[in-house]
Amino acid sequence: MTLLPQLDAPLFLADGGAETTLLFDDGIDLPDFAAFPLLDDPDGHAALTRYYERYASIAERDGAGIVLETVTWRASTDWAARLGYDETRLAQVNRKVVDLLLDVRQRFAIPVVISGCVGPRGDAYRPETTTMSREEARDYHSTQIRTFAGTHADLVTAMTLTNVPEATGIVDAAAEANVPVVLSFTVETDGRLPGGDALGDAIEAVDRATNGYPAYYMVNCAHPTHIAPALDPEAERTTTGSSERAFPG
Template sequence: MTQLPQLDAALFLTDGGAETTLIFDDGIDLPDFAAFPLLDDPDGHAALTRYFERYASIAERDGAGVVLETATWRASRDWGERLGYDARRLESANRKAVDLLLDVRQRFAIPVVISGCVGPRGDAYRPDTTMTREQARDYHSAQIRTFADTPADLVTAMTLTNVPEATGIVDAARDAGVPVVISFTVETDGRLPSGDTLGDAIEAVDRDTDGYPLYYMVNCAHPTHIAPGLDPGAAWAPRLRGIRANASRMSHAELDEAEVLDRGDPEELADDYRELRRTFPQLTVLGGCCGTDHRHVDAVSRAFSG
């Protein structure tokens, strides 16, 4: 298995909430919350470049590394079809997303890990159907094969709600010979939307894939929602390495109905991360998700780098 730099680092940053930043700060319309169409537009491409450079600059200032996720959370078959993208255009978009981050990486003298971002097939806040493991493997294979044929360092599946989809994604990554990270999302009680505990989900995926994932993460939930699912003494604890939290304490259902972005407070979020790491020191890959921007990641970086 590939040894990536974040596996041995005391602190590795990620970027924040790309889609909410682009919508609410840059004033860019993102139908279906999809950022990948911006790659076909010069102004959109420039906005994405500025977005990622902010996070690399923070990491460089504080002597940390950074994992940057391609703007492809929605760049899979079903979502692509809704936006008028056939298989050929989707493949091109995924490749362009990696190329953009390659351009960013060459401008910074720190470890910049490029991750091909894979999102759930359905709505991460309102999962209506659950695929079988085999269906998930088939659905996600095209996007993952594309990433495997680029210089991307790994694939990260974000905001997953259930075990079968996660397991199928791992199968597709193993078929393509690419390292993979699995990131679940949780509700306010620390459980996945499927009802599984975080620990049970991690153990199930590891058991069914012979421990193929590099590590696991949680994203798109506030630290106070993540905390109930953590058990520092559990056998699965060392497998959970990263957190990309929301700025807001609202539930997924409340966020889905909200008309105004809840940005929370960057310093308060950094304090919440401190509390998580106090009881769960395995967490070394830290960044943001919905509602967060470079100010939140800056506060988190300062909290742990100095």
């Protein structure tokens, strides 16, 4: 499996969430909170390029590397169908954003890691819509993950996950495609996943079920005060740095 530079480097930044920035800062309408259709519009493509270049410039200024996520959180089969994308157009747009990031990477003299972003099948903030079996999750997400595996993306990252079966199925799909994978859960104010699992228990469950395949774990769209009480500071999963099971703090 590809060695990821962010696991063995002093500092890597991440971009700040394209959909939120584009909608609330740039005033761009995003039906279903989906940014990937912008790739099919010249003005939208330019807006995305500016977004990525802003973050890469910050990393370059401060001598850090950066992980840039593709704007494909909604670019899976069910969500894309709502926006009029068939499987062929969907695969094209997933590849197109990787090409955009390759162009950005070559203009900066810093390590730029390209991450193919995967989102939950349902609405992350309505956990009842994300419930499926591990096998169903693997089959659903494998289409998008296989597309990324055929590009120059360095890894895939699944964001705002709410439950263990979907997270585990995503790992299975990534392992079948032989690409590194990062899982990012979202939690409620009590530090539990919307599906009810404690954060630490969810991480351990996925690791056990997949022989520790995920490169590392993250949490997104949650305040730090909601995360800290959910984790044992002495546990291996909370270690930062080069550990294969690092939990960036």
